[in-house]
Amino acid sequence: MSITIALTKGRLEKQTIALFEQLGIDCTEVREKGRKLILTSANTDIRFILVKAVDVLTYVEHGVADIGIVGKDVLLENGKDDYEMLDLQFGACDFCLASVASYEPTSPRRKVIATKYPNVAANYFREKGQDVEIIKIEGSVEIAPLLGLADAIVDIVETGETLRENGLVIFDKLAPISARLIVNRTALKKQTTPIFNLIDQLDAYLQQGGEAE
Numbered sequence: 650m651s652i653t654i655a656l657t658k659g660r661l662e663k664q665t666i667a668l669f670e671q672l673g674i675d676c677t678e679v680r681e682k683g684r685k686l687i688l689t690s691a692n693t694d695i696r697f698i699l700v701k702a703v704d705v706l707t708y709v710e711h712g713v714a715d716i717g718i719v720g721k722d723v724l725l726e727n728g729k730d731d732y733e734m735l736d737l738q739f740g741a742c743d744f745c746l747a748s749v750a751s752y753e754p755t756s757p758r759r760k761v762i763a764t765k766y767p768n769v770a771a772n773y774f775r776e777k778g779q780d781v782e783i784i785k786i787e788g789s790v791e792i793a794p795l796l797g798l799a800d801a802i803v804d805i806v807e808t809g810e811t812l813r814e815n816g817l818v819i820f821d822k823l824a825p826i827s828a829r830l831i832v833n834r835t836a837l838k839k840q841t842t843p844i845f846n847l848i849d850q851l852d853a854y855l856q857q858g859g860e861a862e
């Protein structure tokens with residue numbers, strides 16, 4: 650029986666492949682994929698599918714993929730933490746509250762918050778007991794406070810360069826983010842041994858300080 654692994658296309662792709670290759674899993678077809686989206690590993694029973702981050706959740710939830718590799722941001726936003734089995738430690742960044750330096754996070758005025766992650770932002774302000782208006786933005790979130798659309802943003806910060814270049818500063822760190830391995834529950838019951846073997850190998854590699862290049 651083969652294992653299907655859904656990979657997040659884009660930023661996490663290279664490091665995911667590098668990590669699997671460190672375990673001796675051939676990923677040549679994924680590295681040289683062209684426009685192909687279903688790829689096989691030459692030396693294992695693993696099949697990879699390449700999809701957008703949120704779709705990794707969908708394929709794993711429906712059992713079409715047994716395993717998924719996805720950012721913690723996507724799990725938090727979609728309330729799917731319980732699928733998570735392993736922190737893969739790459740793709741590290743943070744969810745942050747940021748704005749222009751004059752922003753007053755504790756002022757009683759009802760704030761407007763722009764974000765790609767409305768649920769993460771809503772949970773954060775709910776826990777703080779603050780009622781805010783949330784505006785969903787699809788990208789370039791940093792311009793929202795500069796143009797007066799929002800008072801502040803909740804967004805991913807990695808190097809901090811985007812904030813710096815747009816004159817924004819961090820007011821709070823909400824949660825650390827990195828790539829996570831998620832597993833479909835039924836697949837785990839049906840294919841316990843191969844799935845746990847893979848997780849154990851990844852875990853052992855990461856424990857001994859190995860990194861995805």
Ligand SMILES: Nc1ncnc2c1ncn2[C@@H]1O[C@H](COP(=O)(O)OP(=O)(O)OP(=O)(O)O)[C@@H](O)[C@H]1O
Binds near residue numbers: 657828
């Ligand atoms: N600087 C960063 N900005 C955004 N995501 C990052 C960053 N560094 C690591 N990541 C991780 O990479 C994952 C994939 O991000 P990527 O930008 O490739 O896809 P996306 O968020 O779906 O964007 P797009 O809609 O542009 O395809 C994120 O879910 C996050 O976990």
Ligand SMILES: O=P(O)(O)OC[C@H]1O[C@H](OP(=O)(O)OP(=O)(O)O)[C@H](O)[C@@H]1O
Binds near residue numbers: 787788806808809812
């Ligand atoms: O701290 P940094 O290293 O600068 O990285 C953080 C930036 O990267 C992401 O945006 P992305 O490049 O995905 O573009 P987007 O604005 O279109 O989402 C994120 O939303 C930040 O804007």
